[in-house]
Amino acid sequence: MRVTPHVHCLWLEFEIALPGGRRIPRFVTSYVIEGERLAVVDTSVAPAAPRILACIESLGRKAGDLAHVINTHCHFDHIGGNGVLAERAEPRFHAHPLDRPWIEDLGLQEKGRPVPGMRGICSGPVKVEGALEEGGEVDLGGGVRVQALHTPGHSPGSLSLFVPGDGALICGDVLPEPGTLPIYEDVHATLASLEKLRAVAGAEALLSAMSRKVWRGKEAGEHIDAGEGYVRRIDRLVRRAREEKGPGLTPEEAGRSAFAALGLPPEAMIGIVARTFAAHLAVEPLG
Ligand SMILES: [Zn+2]
Structure with a gap:
């Protein structure tokens, strides 16, 4: 779906298989940006990546x-199709240097952040040649440029990407989506990154990988506010759980208590979500 003059958005479904056979349906978002040359932002998981190539063909363009x-x-779930695309084209891969090791070494990611079934849906790895940092830019020709903002919190090297000609602001997973699993590693970095997103001049369409909606105009700012509100609500729930259960409260216990208040299923309290609650417990209350 074309969401701005040069940006196409794909919402791609997949599942996380939990031990015991239960499956959590998830989706991830990929984007195709059209200039004289094409860029793909995030490659989803390997089984869904052919749909990115189908999107490119539907635009009358070639994988090449x-x-x-x-x-x-x-x-x-943002790099799993890298290998599929590398087999069909010869793109230059870009990422922030802080996240590069886990892109180039899937075993390292699996060890540091185990997710059930991850390896089965990850193609690659690939070599990251482009170190994209704050202020970095990728030029697609035809006046279409992609500018990088370093917006850590969800991961140390999380990037948001701004296409100035289109007013399109792609923020990856950095903006927590109220009512969904909260996944971030650093509470203060997340809040600072949300502040940075708010300050981008000319952003008219906010594209968050956590959301199935394109947030336009003043709705974009309101959605960032809602994400910040969700982080603050979770922080209050964590504090309340600690008051009730004492200082020995574990991240999993804090998470289960917050999940009950938020209406989230207790079995979704998996390791990557426990890290969010560990991040809240590691800092002073937000107030
Ligand atoms: Zn993520």
């Missing part, structure tokens, strides 16, 4: 026109 792949961050 794909010059750049930008990973907003290293998580498997």
